[in-house]
Amino acid sequence: TLYQLEGDGKWTEISTDPAKINTTLAAAPDAEIVLLLHGIIGDMKAITSALKAVGTFCTATRFALAYDYENLGTSISDTAGKLDKTLVECGFGTDGHHHRIRIVAHSMGGLVARCLDEKADGYIQELILVGTPNGGSEIGDLKKSAMGLLTHALNVTGPIKLVITGVSFLLKKMDVDPLKTLGQMTPGSAFMVRMAGLRPKVPCSVMGGNTSLLKNGYNGDDPFLKKLVSVVKREIVYPGLTNFLFEKKPNDMAVTVDSMKMIPGFDHTRFYEMVSDHVSYFTEGTCQQKMIDLLKAGRAAEVVA
Numbered sequence: 001t002l003y004q005l006e007g008d009g010k011w012t013e014i015s016t017d018p019a020k021i022n023t024t025l026a027a028a029p030d031a032e033i034v035l036l037l038h039g040i041i042g043d044m045k046a047i048t049s050a051l052k053a054v055g056t057f058c059t060a061t062r063f064a065l066a067y068d069y070e071n072l073g074t075s076i077s078d079t080a081g082k083l084d085k086t087l088v089e090c091g092f093g094t095d096g097h098h099h100r101i102r103i104v105a106h107s108m109g110g111l112v113a114r115c116l117d118e119k120a121d122g123y124i125q126e127l128i129l130v131g132t133p134n135g136g137s138e139i140g141d142l143k144k145s146a147m148g149l150l151t152h153a154l155n156v157t158g159p160i161k162l163v164i165t166g167v168s169f170l171l172k173k174m175d176v177d178p179l180k181t182l183g184q185m186t187p188g189s190a191f192m193v194r195m196a197g198l199r200p201k202v203p204c205s206v207m208g209g210n211t212s213l214l215k216n217g218y219n220g221d222d223p224f225l226k227k228l229v230s231v232v233k234r235e236i237v238y239p240g241l242t243n244f245l246f247e248k249k250p251n252d253m254a255v256t257v258d259s260m261k262m263i264p265g266f267d268h269t270r271f272y273e274m275v276s277d278h279v280s281y282f283t284e285g286t287c288q289q290k291m292i293d294l295l296k297a298g299r300a301a302e303v304v305a
Contacts, residue, residue: 003064009055018089025091025099032299033099034061039107040181044068050282060295071108073180076191080115093121100125102298104291106281107131108181117201126298127204130281133255135262136187138246199264205294207287208260209252209276218275222284228277254278
């Protein structure tokens with residue numbers, strides 16, 4: 001879906017049709033374009049709804065492309081291939097089409113973005129990866145199934161248990177095989193071994209949440225993180241998830257900070273540690289502002305170059 005962002009913060013839905021998207025963008029040859037990608041648990045409705053509430057997001061881009069994809073039973077590489085085909089149909093990478101896109105991708109969507117970067121014919125300008133398991137996620141090690149989280153959730157109370165059990169219930173009701181993408185994201189899988197040798201062709205920034213920082217309190221505006229502060233301080237999550245899954249390594253409750261940084265040739269000065277868990281990046285005010293700042297900084301650098 002292509003959205004046009006207006007100066008008053010309003011998002012106007014333009015079209016889902018590649019041909020119309022092509023025509024619209026061709027009429028705005030100098031426009032900035034951001035592609036938004038969700039992760040393994042999520043959809044673009046939640047992300048776009050959160051960003052629509054940020055009136056200043058329009059200062060970072062004129063157009064936003066939101067791409068929904070089947071995220072449990074389709075391999076990550078296949079998803080990237082389908083996305084490349086769709087973007088080419090929208091005109092990217094074709095003769096006479098000079099637009100390039102910046103990608104903001106959450107979680108597994110960041111792996112999709114990196115695979116897309118490998119396939120794309122020069123139309124990607126920058127990657128901003130948010131909570132992406134670049135070195136894999138231990139979540140996949142629980143018998144390589146999200147169902148395993150339900151058992152471990154017995155040791156977790158409050159909002160964490162609700163999130164985990166809700167995900168498990170959803171997966172049971174869906175006619176998909178969650179082992180496909182979860183298995184791919186398991187550290188040491190064939191897919192992650194291949195990703196360990198895949199160096200981005202474009203500048204890459206990484207935003208990574210560290211929930212242990214919540215022990216120092218939280219002054220932000222995200223309701224979930226406000227509730228999570230007491231859970232972290234009482235060490236219900238630690239040593240729960242941290243010790244059992246992540247061996248005491250800093251993490252956002254799904255991916256370790258170390259994993260987020262595991263990109264060949266990655267410039268660690270472009271890693272931005274955030275007070276966030278894995279599901280709050282797009283609703284937490286500081287994280288939202290960081291995305292805007294990174295997009296604007298990338299645009300400014302391109303103009304200077």
